[in-house]
Amino acid sequence: MTQSSTAITGRVRLAAARPLPRRRAPRRWWRDLAGSLAVLSMVVVTALWIAGGGIRNLSGLGEPATTLGRLTGLWASDLLLIQVLLMTRIPWVERSYGQDWLARRHRLTGFASFWLMITHVTLITVGYAQSGDGRFLRTAWRLVATYPGMLLAAAGTILLILVVILSVRAARRRLRYESWHLLHLYAYLGVGLALPHQIWTGADFGFSPLARAYWWGLYAATLGAVVAFRVALPLWRSVYHRLRVAQVVAEAPGVVSVYLRGHHLERLPVRAGQFFLWRFLDGPGWTRANPFTLSAGPAPDLLRITVKDSGDGSRRARHLRPGTRVLIEGPYGTLTTARSQGRPPLLIAAGVGITTMRALLDDLGPADVGAVLLYRTRDRSRAVFRAELDDLARRHGVRVVYLEGGRAAHGSWLPAHRGADDVAVLRWLVPDVADREAYLCGPPSWMTSVRADLRAAGMTDSLIHSEEFAW
Template sequence: MNDTTRLAGPASRRDEATRPAGPARRRNGRTRLAGPAAVLSVVAVVALWLANGGIGPGEPLTSAGRVTGLVASDLLLLQVLLMARIPWVERAYGQDLLARRHRVIGFLSFWLMLAHVVLITAGYARTAPASVPGEAWSLVVTYPGMLLAAAGTLLLILVVVLSVRAARRRQRYETWHLLHLYAYLGVGLALPHQLWTGADFTASPLARLYWWGLYGATLAAVLAFRVALPLGRSAYHRLRVDAVVPEAPGVVSVYLRGHRLDRLPVRAGQFFLWRFLDGPGWSRAHPYTLSAAPRDNLLRITVKDLGDGSHRVGRLLPGTRVLVEGPYGTLTAERSSGRPPLLIAAGVGITTMRALLDDLGPAGTGATLLYRVRTRAEGVFRLELDDLARRHGVRIVHLEGSRPRHGSWLPAGWSAGDDAAALRRLVPDVAGREAYLCGPPPWMAAVRACLRDAGVPDDLIHSEEFAW
């Protein structure tokens, strides 16, 4: 029996043994402590500012500048912590939700930082007295750490401008990822002046303890989970490309082998950040989900050539070494409530659904898969899906057709303007099912709205986006 046949079968005994008995959704609700912790950290910062004479008889602009700077610093560090890939935080929230909160906190901290710069400069200028431009120049060239802070602020402005959705859509993934790394440098340059000259830091032992602790925890988390853990796992498991197999036009599956993959804590539906050591450009990581349940000696990913570096994957040679970061993601069988699953995929999103069918086990009984494709010939895993339908009773519906003009998630001619009614015709018992989605984000948003209209509770609709 070849590897492809094995991957088309049910989950291994290791997967069944580690599958939780009940829905993980409830457990995650009890472990989501990052949100309250973030609020408490801001409260602590404001309390320390008040304890150190925050509201006093001095210049009100300077006082306002101090508190906005302290809160901005706190949020900048929390923003880094959110994307530090801390495993228990990832499992509780999922990387897409963390990325959205990272984005919101990032913009909030950025505007607070700009308010801090303006208010402090204006406050000092009124006290001196001096002109605002003259005081700004004096602060940058005479105060310890301020030149570094000015350089860091300019880097953060650059990153924020390029993170606006309109600008980000025009960038290749590799370009945006490289530029986004400058945010770490910006944070590193912008914050130290607080340690050297900040009155709220130098005047209070408790404030020094808090800030040094937060700086230390942030640095330790980044080094441990963004550097040490990925390098350690890559060195231990020694992943290499075993084979590259065409699946459809522009789509290939990569089979990977390594050392003791049974100890790799990954489930079907999760993804890694992959770096293939095949030449220049290897340092840029790309997120690819597993397209089959992991086996003790084999992993598989399936990649579509989208031109953002993914075209190199089809040319990988057997034996190519691989570095991995992860696993990430919460779109797994752990979310199952026991209801019959409805899996809905578009395009290469079938990779995640294909892996989930392996791992759902008994919860997958009576599963229905709706697979949105332009033509059946462009579909991926045709033989494997036919095998699942024949052996495990999975009902598979190929939604063939071109994209409709009115923005429906269904192909042209399938909905007649009423997506919810069309969905009920396709899946009459849809309201009693649990849904898993994978595809382009706008498409998934349309599917989610349609499922709600068809009577599926929102907490039984599961989806996840790659966070970049």
Template sequence: MTTLAPRTHTIPVSSVSAPPAPAVPLVHRPARRALWHAAATAVIWLTSLFVVALWVAGGGVTATLGFDGETLTTLGRLTGLVGANLLLYQVLLMARIPLFERGFGRDAITRMHRFVGFWSFWLMGAHIVLLVLGYAATAAVNPFVQLWEFIWEYPGMLLATAGTLLILLVVVTSIRRARKKLRYESWHLLHLYAYVGVFLALPHQLWTGADFLSSPAATVYWWTLWALAAASVLVFRVGIPLVRSARHGVRVHAVEPDGENGVTVHMAGRDLHRLGARGGQFFVWRFLDGAGWTRGNPFSLSGAPDGRSLRISARIAGDGTQRLTRLRPGTRVLIEGPYGHMTGDARKGSKLLLIGAGAGVAPLVSLLEEQAYRPGDAILLTRDHTERDALRQGAIARLVAERGVRHAALSGPRNPGASSWLDAGHAAWRGPDLIRYLAPDIAAYDVYVCGPVPWMDAVIRDLKQAGVRGDRIHSEAFTI
């Protein structure tokens, strides 16, 4: 283990003496990832521009010039079109479609889901307000009277109202302050109501939305997008996971404590190499051990997939992780995945610097077990509140002894200084200086970061100050 002195710039680094690792060629696929990203981005932009083109073709621009009730109405049509498009993309983004998973990665999809979700909600709200005001101005009636007529007299509007209220519930519970007060399981259950809300809010477009049926192209586009959204949920969130789970027959093999407050679950199954899982990726797991099995939880692999077994490790922090400790050997497991782009495919250099906190150490261990590097060319920096909390210590010790990994453990209270990702014992150190000390030739490294989002943000800031290029920093977050 690399030893870090708390208040000196003379940090002794233990020498590494280990048999050389077998020469395994690195696999680089940045060009393929770039193509997936370009394709996913093009789909979103082209479809969004097509929706705006529908509005323009329907006389939307001309209608805005009168500065009257028709102006408000046509702007309401535009916000409705764009909002409906984004609302359906909400479903598509979270349907685990390979195009978006490979093009953006789970971290970017999570951020986009939140961004698109709030924008679609505000646009739909503007759509309602503008149409009510526009129609009321044209008919010279009270806006509240017009709103009442919309709800009770227009086809599909009662369903749309119910759908809007469900979406409002999801939006409110997704605000970070409210989200922190909910258990993950409760929030996840509430979040599923978004699917119901979307499919209740959209049908009124067929009955009352002229822009949706104004031309064959518009009709084909909207029917196709709705069908894709529904099919994507059924295929990628239900069908494929069920088929894969049945094909591979994954079952719990053993459960063991990991550190003072952690657990590791070992699983076995048939032909697991066909999953194509990589170190650094995660699955959504459902353990068929009783009531509540339908609630899936995302856990990263904590060991390199070997085609025969899968392993996850977690810090016990809530109902989902507490449940892991009660699993019995033989329990059947439903799997959804693998997901995530924090894999060795992202590597561009020959060396590795991996920085993890808490349960974020687990996927980094799986990467170290899987990837090729020379003894001394991989550094693992772990951060825990106490040494007893540390996960995967046995696996890390083997990596140090057999693969020549350099390991430094930072334990204790949080550093109150600028580099808050460090421990208080190293308060005299600036994060960028410590990084450059551990890896003087930092340009040769790819850096993988995993842990709580605020902690990762602090690490990444110091990495950039230390001179690490953005395309050499690889991280993934799952918090919406």
């Protein structure tokens, strides 16, 4: 490490001793309000359908199929817009729910909307076919070719089908994050193409000014949220804070830290444990954002992220040059000390998950005597932040326990061992585990195993804090 990098890292280590503005914890009512509005929107859509006549004629198959097709189409459209809103990253909603929860609901809402859309297309086609010559395929072609907006809707539907297929876990695991991120943008195009036919041909737009006001308002609110929180706010923060790469420092084999300087970073509403989507303006590929968590508490003029070489975006980090400009989107994430219930902290990390725990130690501060860190790593000599963690242990009383060794065959979160079960080992490592609160960061399956053993050791779910990068 060069002399200049030593000076920078020294300043990061002192971040906990420097008073930084405390960010207010999210208000609970934001979570309740957002969830209630989503449910209410489905109720309103159903009520408008009923007010429009519902099922008027039960004789034959044509009329019931057409009217039920209208209802499933309205539900699909409403859920499609809710799905977009879930990932719009509205700050108050994101801080209340967390990105991992929102991403899971986004996924479930997307699949529900997709199947309702398929049902809508099928029922509408069946209804029109029964009212005409009874030929399903010919009716489907006539609808697409002759009705206003239907050709665009068909193109949008194909794009949404493509995104849904690639969202199936088996397919998604085969994609790099960068490829998935690029392909997922086609969902926005699919939504934009699929919805206009509702305006031009939808019966619900024709019969009621109230229905037209509702749908236009929902479209406008969704578009406004996307523009405001996915485009305008990130651009404003990037321009105002003017982040640039200060230095890139090797931390361990395949792991580097990127130090960034900027303008008035104390005004950036971020705290330890949160992440940004980063775009480094270093050449081709800069448009693809990558999520990296802060690996040190934010300082008034300095931020740090630590990146493991695991893909195209992360691999580029080691080649960044000082002075490279950076665009940011965020901060996001709820794995912060705002969740703290005042108990002694137990931090448990695996692999590159230590980056989040390292930042949280800065935010917890030296006053929290009795903090314990369990760090799962193959080899202590190659552990990320080993010198910094040893320094925290020596100066601030943090007890750092390195869990060294290969992966256990039975899926344990601990390294391979013999004898006592995992819960007994946990209690031996941290005798007062039931009196603490835990912060976890690591691979999803690993965190699932940790949670199970913490519960078995007497810790309640409300005291176990974790968050996953969900994509």
